[in-house]
Amino acid sequence: MISLAVTCAECGAAAEHEVGAVLVDPDALDDAPERAVYVAMSLTCPSCGAVDAHRVAPEVARALEIDDEVVRAGRAGLSDGTPIQTVSEGIELLRGRAEQNPGDALTWRALGNFAMRSGRAAAALEAWGRGAEIDGELECALNVAVDAVEREAPDAADRVARALERLVHAQNERRPLQAAYVAELVRKVGAPMTVVVDGDPKDASTIRDWSRFGEALAIATRIEVKR
Numbered sequence: 001m002i003s004l005a006v007t008c009a010e011c012g013a014a015a016e017h018e019v020g021a022v023l024v025d026p027d028a029l030d031d032a033p034e035r036a037v038y039v040a041m042s043l044t045c046p047s048c049g050a051v052d053a054h055r056v057a058p059e060v061a062r063a064l065e066i067d068d069e070v071v072r073a074g075r076a077g078l079s080d081g082t083p084i085q086t087v088s089e090g091i092e093l094l095r096g097r098a099e100q101n102p103g104d105a106l107t108w109r110a111l112g113n114f115a116m117r118s119g120r121a122a123a124a125l126e127a128w129g130r131g132a133e134i135d136g137e138l139e140c141a142l143n144v145a146v147d148a149v150e151r152e153a154p155d156a157a158d159r160v161a162r163a164l165e166r167l168v169h170a171q172n173e174r175r176p177l178q179a180a181y182v183a184e185l186v187r188k189v190g191a192p193m194t195v196v197v198d199g200d201p202k203d204a205s206t207i208r209d210w211s212r213f214g215e216a217l218a219i220a221t222r223i224e225v226k227r
């Protein structure tokens, strides 16, 4: 962590933020040093509450020492290279793409993943929730199920059931891990359910060997949940 001095573009207040990841664009340091620093988490002004309205003074930007752990050299951008100045800008761009293609689960997944990496859990869960509504989308459904189980939400079992049924859509290389993960969610949620794996019904309350259950899920061609 380093302490980064900023001023707020909304109210002008100065603040120091403890940040764990900063990207400095060496090319911008000379021409536009105020645009050279990207903070990988959203910053909230302690005076007025504005989010991501922070400005880094040119002398502060120039004084940042690249250590490749907290301060790295590079240009902030989305995975397709679109440059961004703040986390909020990234979220807005990705949300705009998702809303233009609301039936494309990949856009919601990208938004959710970016938001979660950037410390915006509420925005992430909202995006994954939208993605999880799309048929066959496993990744979003899995993230939403993990959250519901952790919160002990009333609909946690439904969300786990949805993730279970979508395991068959997993990418091959990710599937063993995701299957083990979902098996663990079934154990944790502890709700009555029967998981029919390739026609073989398993009553969740009678499962003792959860790793074997996960292995069965990893190779199944049909998974159906009865509740």
Ligand SMILES: [Zn+2]
Binding pocket: 008, 009, 010, 011, 012, 013, 045, 046, 047, 048, 049, 050
């Ligand atoms: Zn402010």
